[in-house]
Amino acid sequence: MADPILELEGLTKVYSGGLKALDSVDLNIRKGEIFALLGPNGAGKTTLIGAVCGLVRPTSGTMRAFGHDLAKDWRKARRRIGLVPQELATDMFEPVEHAIAYSRGLFGLPPDKARLEEVLRSLSLWDKRKEQIRALSGGMKRRVLIAKALAHEPDLLFLDEPTAGVDVELRKDMWRQIDAMRARGVTIILTTHYIEEAEEMADRVGIINKGHLLMVDEKDAMMKRLGRTEAHITLAKPMSEIPAIIARFPVELEREGTALCYRGGDGTGKGKAEVAELTKTLTTAGIDYVAIDTHESSLEDIFVSLLGKQEAAV
Amino acid sequence: MSLNLRGTWSIFTRELMRFLRTAFQSVLAPVLTTSLYFIVFGAAIGGRMPALGGVDYAAFIIPGLVMLTLLGETTSNASFGIYMPRFTGTIYELLSAPVGVAETLIGFVGAAAAKSLILAAIILTTARLFVPYHIAHPFLAVVYIMLVAASFSLFGFILGVWADSFEKLGIIPVLFLTPLTFLGGTFYSIDMLPKPWSTVALFNPIVYLVSGLRWTFYGQADVHFGISLGITFVFLAVCVTVISIIFKTGWRLRD
Numbered sequence: 191m192a193d194p195i196l197e198l199e200g201l202t203k204v205y206s207g208g209l210k211a212l213d214s215v216d217l218n219i220r221k222g223e224i225f226a227l228l229g230p231n232g233a234g235k236t237t238l239i240g241a242v243c244g245l246v247r248p249t250s251g252t253m254r255a256f257g258h259d260l261a262k263d264w265r266k267a268r269r270r271i272g273l274v275p276q277e278l279a280t281d282m283f284e285p286v287e288h289a290i291a292y293s294r295g296l297f298g299l300p301p302d303k304a305r306l307e308e309v310l311r312s313l314s315l316w317d318k319r320k321e322q323i324r325a326l327s328g329g330m331k332r333r334v335l336i337a338k339a340l341a342h343e344p345d346l347l348f349l350d351e352p353t354a355g356v357d358v359e360l361r362k363d364m365w366r367q368i369d370a371m372r373a374r375g376v377t378i379i380l381t382t383h384y385i386e387e388a389e390e391m392a393d394r395v396g397i398i399n400k401g402h403l404l405m406v407d408e409k410d411a412m413m414k415r416l417g418r419t420e421a422h423i424t425l426a427k428p429m430s431e432i433p434a435i436i437a438r439f440p441v442e443l444e445r446e447g448t449a450l451c452y453r454g455g456d457g458t459g460k461g462k463a464e465v466a467e468l469t470k471t472l473t474t475a476g477i478d479y480v481a482i483d484t485h486e487s488s489l490e491d492i493f494v495s496l497l498g499k500q501e502a503a504v
Numbered sequence: 505m506s507l508n509l510r511g512t513w514s515i516f517t518r519e520l521m522r523f524l525r526t527a528f529q530s531v532l533a534p535v536l537t538t539s540l541y542f543i544v545f546g547a548a549i550g551g552r553m554p555a556l557g558g559v560d561y562a563a564f565i566i567p568g569l570v571m572l573t574l575l576g577e578t579t580s581n582a583s584f585g586i587y588m589p590r591f592t593g594t595i596y597e598l599l600s601a602p603v604g605v606a607e608t609l610i611g612f613v614g615a616a617a618a619k620s621l622i623l624a625a626i627i628l629t630t631a632r633l634f635v636p637y638h639i640a641h642p643f644l645a646v647v648y649i650m651l652v653a654a655s656f657s658l659f660g661f662i663l664g665v666w667a668d669s670f671e672k673l674g675i676i677p678v679l680f681l682t683p684l685t686f687l688g689g690t691f692y693s694i695d696m697l698p699k700p701w702s703t704v705a706l707f708n709p710i711v712y713l714v715s716g717l718r719w720t721f722y723g724q725a726d727v728h729f730g731i732s733l734g735i736t737f738v739f740l741a742v743c744v745t746v747i748s749i750i751f752k753t754g755w756r757l758r759d
């Protein structure tokens with residue numbers, strides 16, 4: 191794998207109450223990618239981020255960032271890591287620009303007016319820079335947290351549920367922000383339970399549930415491997431068996447021969463093309479049909495089916 | 505390991521800014537309290553008191569008053585400084601930053617100590633309006649005030665990490681610090697106490713602090729200055745040790 195920027199090996203966290211929030215997680219993150227950690231509430235996403243960022247003490251396992259062992263060279267590694275937490279935690283009485291300048295200094299960088307202005311402007315916070323944080327709306331507060339995380343120009347950024355409880359407009363805005371950060375070469379790890387978000391943004395997706403990292407793959411490869419096209423073709427006249435002319439397609443009869451069901455493809459569009467091919471063949475063969483209903487499986491379906499398998503395995 | 509000095513500086517200046525945002529109440533409260541003590545103890549009662557060891561009673565109580573405010577304010581400043589981020593969740597940033605125990609302590613404790621010095625200066629200035637007094641060892645007085653301020657900032661830091669509610673945060677100063685300070689010779693000399701009590705008083709660590717500061721002011725005190733200094737250092741060392749353990753184990757800071 192080219193340039194892993196973060197390497198987790200056997201990362202395990204058992205909370206003091208005995209709950210195993212992470213169970214031997216292995217994960218490599220590549221430089222410059224957007225990685226989406228996808229999983230239901232309580233899956234262990236925040237715990238994983240906390241372990242890397244120093245908020246949670248791992249029970250066992252090793253973590254390396256930028257080649258530094260996070261247990262030993264954490265000062266060097268942390269300078270290059272930014273975190274936007276899930277909860278909106280802000281110092282209410284602090285003016286926005288102070289909060290951001292403070293973050294930069296805390297991470298060891300000298301004050302930089304130009305950079306401060308750039309960060310504030312890019313998040314539409316420039317006009318609010320003198321205001322106390324308590325005077326801002328929830329969406330604006332989240333921007334302040336992002337600005338704080340970006341103040342020290344991190345190479346690796348964690349966004350924990352960046353769009354949870356955020357209105358549609360701000361969510362779109364957030365996606366633009368993430369795109370802009372990617373363009374600057376920042377590696378981004380975000381968690382979400384909105385599948386569309388992972389589908390929209392991520393290069394790779396990891397699916398986590400109950401502390402187990404179930405699958406990590408390129409988003410496209412994951413769709414290809416698990417994605418499916420399903421088409422139901424309602425026939426004008428019922429048939430008793432599949433005609434030889436369409437035997438090469440993955441089809442079967444359903445609803446007592448009144449419909450054909452196609453299940454195939456791989457999430458890359460191959461399925462749709464095959465369905466078109468199939469219908470042309472039917473037309474050529476004079477087999478009439480009255481309705482076609484196609485459905486592409488999404489990451490959501492993949493997710494549900496994976497979690498279903500995990501439940502079954504337990 | 506190279507320390508992140510910019511990080512330390514950021515913590516220090518931010519804490520001081522927090523203090524300055526509430527500058528009015530931070531200054532007004534000690535001015536008012538000190539004035540009240542002087543009116544009641546200095547003028548009303550002090551007029552009927554004999555001079556203690558050649559020091560006029562109103563002047564005699566000044567070091568005790570400085571200690572009284574210093575211990576209370578320093579402890580509560582430092583404890584709030586670390587409790588509030590824990591309470592609001594903003595501590596995530598500190599925990600994820602490239603700062604360790606040294607940077608954090610120097611930043612927080614340095615700021616709390618600086619605030620305490622400002623307070624001490626305000627109290628001494630206010631006292632000037634009521635009594636003319638002369639400080640015998642001004643340099644040692646400043647050093648000693650800084651030492652006590654640093655120690656109680658550390659103590660406050662521990663308190664702020666330990667407390668898991670506002671009640672607990674407030675109870676220690678009210679339950680221990682204020683009574684011990686009142687009993688610690690703020691308003692009297694230990695040898696004015698009847699026999700068993702003058703010995704019992706020596707088990708109160710604050711007696712040594714008040715006495716130490718009084719020595720730097722007037723060159724005489726209940727106990728030898730060296731002993732006061734020694735006890736202050738022991739307290740400081742204990743606090744530093746406890747805090748190092750807190751950071752090593754992540755107790756109440758990291759899950």
Ligand SMILES: Nc1ncnc2c1ncn2[C@@H]1O[C@H](COP(=O)(O)OP(=O)(O)O)[C@@H](O)[C@H]1O
Nearest residue numbers: 205209211230231232233234235236237238759
């Ligand atoms: N501080 C904690 N102490 C004990 N259990 C915790 C703590 N934080 C999280 N957990 C538990 O660990 C599991 C994973 O939580 P979390 O990492 O927050 O999940 P996610 O972010 O995926 O929703 C949950 O069951 C949660 O209740």
Ligand SMILES: [Mg+2]
Nearest residue numbers: 235236237276
């Ligand atoms: Mg979470």
